[in-house]
Amino acid sequence: MFSLDRDSSVPLADQIEHRLRAFIEGGQLSSGARLPSIRTLAAQLGVSPNTVVTAYDRLVAAACIDSRGTAGFFVSEAASQPGQMPGASLIEPGDEQEPVWLVQQANNLRADMLPASSGALPVAWLEDAVPAAVVQRALARSSGGLARRCPPQGLPELRERLAMLMRAQGLAVDASRVLTTYGSTHAIDLICRTFLQPGDAVLVEDPGYFLLFDRLRLAGVRLVPVARRIDGPDVDQVEAACLEHRPRLMFLQSVLHNPTGWSSSAARLHRLLVLAEQHGFLIAEDDVHGHFHPGSATRVAQLAELRQVIYYSSFCKALSPGLRLGYIAAEPALLKPLLREKIHSVLTTAALNEFVLLELLAAGRVRKHLDRLQQKLATARRAATKQLRQAGILLEHPAEGGLFLWGSVPQGVDVDELVKDAFRNGLLLSRGATFMADGRPDPHLRFNVVYSQHERLATYLRERLGALSSARQVIGRAASKVG
Numbered sequence: 474m475f476s477l478d479r480d481s482s483v484p485l486a487d488q489i490e491h492r493l494r495a496f497i498e499g500g501q502l503s504s505g506a507r508l509p510s511i512r513t514l515a516a517q518l519g520v521s522p523n524t525v526v527t528a529y530d531r532l533v534a535a536a537c538i539d540s541r542g543t544a545g546f547f548v549s550e551a552a553s554q555p556g557q558m559p560g561a562s563l564i565e566p567g568d569e570q571e572p573v574w575l576v577q578q579a580n581n582l583r584a585d586m587l588p589a590s591s592g593a594l595p596v597a598w599l600e601d602a603v604p605a606a607v608v609q610r611a612l613a614r615s616s617g618g619l620a621r622r623c624p625p626q627g628l629p630e631l632r633e634r635l636a637m638l639m640r641a642q643g644l645a646v647d648a649s650r651v652l653t654t655y656g657s658t659h660a661i662d663l664i665c666r667t668f669l670q671p672g673d674a675v676l677v678e679d680p681g682y683f684l685l686f687d688r689l690r691l692a693g694v695r696l697v698p699v700a701r702r703i704d705g706p707d708v709d710q711v712e713a714a715c716l717e718h719r720p721r722l723m724f725l726q727s728v729l730h731n732p733t734g735w736s737s738s739a740a741r742l743h744r745l746l747v748l749a750e751q752h753g754f755l756i757a758e759d760d761v762h763g764h765f766h767p768g769s770a771t772r773v774a775q776l777a778e779l780r781q782v783i784y785y786s787s788f789c790k791a792l793s794p795g796l797r798l799g800y801i802a803a804e805p806a807l808l809k810p811l812l813r814e815k816i817h818s819v820l821t822t823a824a825l826n827e828f829v830l831l832e833l834l835a836a837g838r839v840r841k842h843l844d845r846l847q848q849k850l851a852t853a854r855r856a857a858t859k860q861l862r863q864a865g866i867l868l869e870h871p872a873e874g875g876l877f878l879w880g881s882v883p884q885g886v887d888v889d890e891l892v893k894d895a896f897r898n899g900l901l902l903s904r905g906a907t908f909m910a911d912g913r914p915d916p917h918l919r920f921n922v923v924y925s926q927h928e929r930l931a932t933y934l935r936e937r938l939g940a941l942s943s944a945r946q947v948i949g950r951a952a953s954k955v956g
């Protein structure tokens with residue numbers, strides 16, 4: 474098909490990606506054309522299958538090719554015929570970077586858009602996580618098939634499996650302290666409905682999860698931002714906020730915080746627990762990204778043994794967004810009102826979804842799948858870090874694992890204009906201000922390590938940031954001459 478330059482400084486996987494992309498864009502590989510299998514192409518080029526896997530993964534993530542399971546890889550129709558954004562009529566001018574707009578883009582993406590700031594994994598990374606055979610076995614496990622009703626708290630067998638999973642993380646949990654949900658967004662909604670009243674003060678990490686901020690504003694509460702440091706929330710600010718605002722609750726991401734990717738130290742979490750006990754506020758710990766952590770991590774629920782802590786997580790990001798399953802763990806006094814609110818709002822979760830997750834956990838597939846994801850994320854992180862730094866992005870404290878890198882643009886660059894221009898050029902970027910509780914300007918961008926290893930993003934950033942740097946130098950020289 475083509476040859477590789479063994480003397481080039483460009484990695485072999487990059488060369489394969491670039492050549493295939495050029496064939497697709499130039500029409501030599503037409504829409505729907507079948508690519509060689511991984512082993513066939515590896516043998517033709519004299520490289521390892523993993524090198525071809527890396528190139529194919531990047532092309533799948535960029536929507537240039539489609540993975541069709543055992544059938545192989547095919548050129549995507551969207552690669553030669555960029556599609557229009559579905560539902561574009563609902564997008565109003567000025568919505569850009571607004572939280573709901575960003576969620577719409579992430580779940581209703583144009584085929585030609587590279588979601589460089591996405592909060593999700595590519596479909597190709599998850600499509601084998603829930604095989605059809607597992608769904609069949611899950612149906613067989615249910616005595617009533619799809620007519621089977623699910624207990625509002627969740628299937629007892631599934632809750633026990635979830636409790637075992639949490640106990641392996643050091644959390645003292647049994648099945649009676651577990652409640653299933655439709656993912657973490659549902660968990661957040663239940664917590665807001667159950668424990669917050671209009672006018673309550675709620676501590677939030679700053680930067681933090683933008684959709685959480687939106688949900689809290691809908692509840693009519695007062696957001697009290699607390700700066701997020703490399704090793705956790707600024708506990709001095711927490712203490713000052715307790716004295717001034719008497720908060721009812723604090724939302725916290727101890728492990729692989731979104732958007733920075735940083736994790737908290739045990740010392741900082743311990744002091745936070747002391748403040749929670751002294752001032753009587755609850756802690757809602759979001760551990761959605763904990764599945765991506767490459768080693769052991771400290772969680773506040775672990776240190777507290779669930780006292781005054783509502784712990785929640787989800788499999789939507791790490792396993793299947795289509796399965797829509799998450800879970801809450803809390804003491805009975807806190808879990809009971811959450812269960813009542815779940816019944817009032819959605820009655821119960823879907824029995825089929827719960828049986829599928831039960832089958833996956835019982836067969837040990839989830840642990841193996843997560844191990845593979847962590848290895849692939851580590852490879853992507855190294856490549857993305859190198860690409861972004863070479864493109865001019867400052868990465869002061871790269872995270873130890875997970876999906877995200879939190880990088881800043883050079884001084885003087887207008888981030889708002891950059892993300893708008895990137896969107897016009899088929900790149901979805903999320904600006905730092907979107908993750909600030911008060912929306913104040915911020916020079917950062919959130920990067921998804923899987924999508925941000927692509928040359929398309931690096932080329933765009935090099936060109937735009939380089940042009941801006943040159944313009945500033947010209948202005949600076951002109952100003953010095955005038956002076």
